[in-house]
Amino acid sequence: MPDAPSIHLENVTLRRGGRRVLDAVSLAITERRVGLIGTNGSGKSSLVRLLNGLLAADEGRVTVHGLDAKAQAGELPGKVGFIFQNPDHQIIFPTVAEEVAFSLEQAGLPRREAARQAVPALARFDRAHWAERPVHALSEGEKQFLCIIAVLVMEPAVLILDEPFSSLDLPTRRRLETLVAGLPQQVILVAHELDAFALYERVIWLHEGRVAMDGPPAAVIAAYRAFAEGLA
Numbered sequence: 521m522p523d524a525p526s527i528h529l530e531n532v533t534l535r536r537g538g539r540r541v542l543d544a545v546s547l548a549i550t551e552r553r554v555g556l557i558g559t560n561g562s563g564k565s566s567l568v569r570l571l572n573g574l575l576a577a578d579e580g581r582v583t584v585h586g587l588d589a590k591a592q593a594g595e596l597p598g599k600v601g602f603i604f605q606n607p608d609h610q611i612i613f614p615t616v617a618e619e620v621a622f623s624l625e626q627a628g629l630p631r632r633e634a635a636r637q638a639v640p641a642l643a644r645f646d647r648a649h650w651a652e653r654p655v656h657a658l659s660e661g662e663k664q665f666l667c668i669i670a671v672l673v674m675e676p677a678v679l680i681l682d683e684p685f686s687s688l689d690l691p692t693r694r695r696l697e698t699l700v701a702g703l704p705q706q707v708i709l710v711a712h713e714l715d716a717f718a719l720y721e722r723v724i725w726l727h728e729g730r731v732a733m734d735g736p737p738a739a740v741i742a743a744y745r746a747f748a749e750g751l752a
C-alpha cells in the first residue's frame with residue numbers, strides 16, 4: 521500500500537531565468553486527488569518539478585511523503601512517478617518490453633529478471649500483446665499509456681501528470697482518466713481540460729507564481745472560468 525499522501529511546501533520561492541516563478545508558496549497536500557490549474561506560465565510545471573527533484577527551490581522547503589526534496593533528492597524518483605505532456609520525452613527504448621524492463625530495473629530488479637518480468641507487468645494492464653511492438657509505431661495515446669505503465673510498474677507513492685492529455689482524442693483521454701481514477705497512488709494532475717477534475721478532492725489555482733484559490737473543484741473552477749472569460 522502506498523504511504524499516507526503528504527506533500528508540503530513551506531514558503532517556497534523559485535527563480536527561473538532571473539524571474540520569480542513561484543513566490544513564497546505554502547501548501548499542505550494530503551488529499552489523494554489534487555488538480556493544479558492556471559494560465560500559461562503561471563508556474564504549474566515549475567511547482568510539480570519541485571516534487572520530483574527536477575527543480576530545487578531557491579527558498580523554503582519541500583517535503584514529499586517524508587522526503588526532503590533537497591537533502592534526499594536522489595530518493596525522490598523512486599517515490600514520485602512523473603508523466604510529461606510529450607511521451608517522446610520520456611520513452612528511451614525501441615520496443616515496449618524494453619521500456620518496461622528498464623523501469624523494472626530502475627525499481628531495483630536485476631537486469632535479466634527485469635527483462636523476464638516485462639511481459640507479466642504489461643499483462644497487468646492488458647497490454648502483453650504490445651511487448652514486441654516498436655514504440656515509434658504506437659499512437660500518441662498508446663505512447664502515453666505506455667509511459668503511465670512504465671511509471672506505475674515502479675510502484676511510486678505519488679503520480680504527477682503534467683498536461684498528459686493535450687494531444688489525446690476524447691475517448692483515449694477518458695480511458696486514461698479512468699485508469700488514473702482507479703489508482704491507489706496520490707495523484708497530482710496539471711491540466712487545462714477543466715472537466716478532468718470533476719471527481720478530484722481539491723483544485724489549486726496558481727496565478728503568477730502564487731496560489732490564487734484553493735479548494736473544492738466546483739468552486740475553484742467556476743472562479744477560474746470567470747477570470748479566464750474576463751481575459752478573453
Ligand SMILES: Nc1ncnc2c1ncn2[C@@H]1O[C@H](COP(=O)(O)OP(=O)(O)OP(=O)(O)O)[C@@H](O)[C@H]1O
Pocket residue numbers: 536537539541558559560561562563564565566567
Ligand atoms: N527552462 C526555463 N528557463 C527559464 N524560465 C522558464 C523555464 N521554463 C519556464 N520558465 C518560466 O517560468 C514561468 C512558469 O513556467 P511554467 O512552465 O511553470 O508555467 P505553467 O503554468 O506550467 O505554464 P503552461 O500552462 O504554459 O505549461 C514562466 O514565466 C516561464 O517563462
